[in-house]
Amino acid sequence: AQTVTQSQPEMSVQEAETVTLSCTYDTSENNYYLFWYKQPPSRQMILVIRQEAYKQQNATENRFSVNFQKAAKSFSLKISDSQLGDTAMYFCAFAPINNDMRFGAGTRLTVKP
Amino acid sequence: DTAVSQTPKYLVTQMGNDKSIKCEQNLGHDTMYWYKQDSKKFLKIMFSYNNKELIINETVPNRFSPKSPDKAHLNLHINSLELGDSAVYFCASSPMAVSTGELFFGEGSRLTVL
Numbered sequence: 001a002q003t004v005t006q007s008q009p010e011m012s013v014q015e016a017e018t019v020t021l022s023c024t025y026d027t028s029e030n031n032y033y034l035f036w037y038k039q040p041p042s043r044q045m046i047l048v049i050r051q052e053a054y055k056q057q058n059a060t061e062n063r064f065s066v067n068f069q070k071a072a073k074s075f076s077l078k079i080s081d082s083q084l085g086d087t088a089m090y091f092c093a094f095a096p097i098n099n100d101m102r103f104g105a106g107t108r109l110t111v112k113p
Numbered sequence: 114d115t116a117v118s119q120t121p122k123y124l125v126t127q128m129g130n131d132k133s134i135k136c137e138q139n140l141g142h143d144t145m146y147w148y149k150q151d152s153k154k155f156l157k158i159m160f161s162y163n164n165k166e167l168i169i170n171e172t173v174p175n176r177f178s179p180k181s182p183d184k185a186h187l188n189l190h191i192n193s194l195e196l197g198d199s200a201v202y203f204c205a206s207s208p209m210a211v212s213t214g215e216l217f218f219g220e221g222s223r224l225t226v227l
Contacts, residue, residue, distance in 0.1 A: 045218035089154055101216055104155040
C-alpha cells in the first residue's frame with residue numbers, strides 16, 4: 001500500500017518567521033510526483049508546490065520550498081516569512097505513475113500576528 | 114472563468130433521499146475524479162474516470178455512482194443517503210490519463226444528511 005503520513009496535526013508560527021511541515025510516504029515505486037496543497041477556510045484546494053522524484057534539486061516557489069529526501073521518503077515543506085494568509089490546512093500528496101493521487105491527513109497551520 | 118466547477122456548493126437533505134452533484138471542467142482534461150473529505154479533513158479518492166475507464170475505489174458503497182455524459186462532465190449520484198455520507202465532495206481533473214501532474218480541484222460541495 002502506498003501511504004502518506006503527516007505527523008503534525010497542528011502547528012503554529014509567528015508572522016514573518018519560518019515553519020517546516022513534515023511529510024513521509026511509503027512506496028516501492030521509483031518514479032512518482034509529490035505535492036503540497038493548501039486548503040484555506042474557503043476550502044478551495046490550491047497547489048503550493050510540486051516535485052518530480054527523478055529530480056534531485058528541491059523545488060522552490062517564492063517563499064515555499066521543499067526538502068526532498070528520496071532515500072528517506074521524506075518531503076517536508078518550508079514556509080519562509082510566514083504571512084497571515086498562509087493560515088490553512090496543508091496536505092502532502094503522492095502520485096505514482098499510472099495511479100491516483102493519495103493525500104496525507106493534513107496539518108493545520110496557524111500564523112499568529 | 115472557473116476551471117473546475119461544482120454544483121451545488123451546499124446541499125442539505127434527509128436520510129434515504131437520492132441526490133446528485135454536478136461537475137464540469139473547461140480545461141480539456143482527459144481524466145476526472147471525485148474525492149470525499151470527511152469531518153476530520155481526510156481526503157479519500159472515490160472514483161477516477163478518463164472517458165474509457167472507470168476506476169472505483171473498492172471501499173466506496175455502490176450507492177455512489179459516477180455518470181459522465183461527456184469528457185468535460187463527471188456527475189456524482191448518491192442513492193439512499195445515509196448520515197455517514199455527510200462530507201465535502203471534491204471534483205478534480207488532470208490533463209493526462211495517468212496522474213503524473215497536478216490535480217485541478219473544484220470548490221467542493223458540502224453535503225449534510227439529516
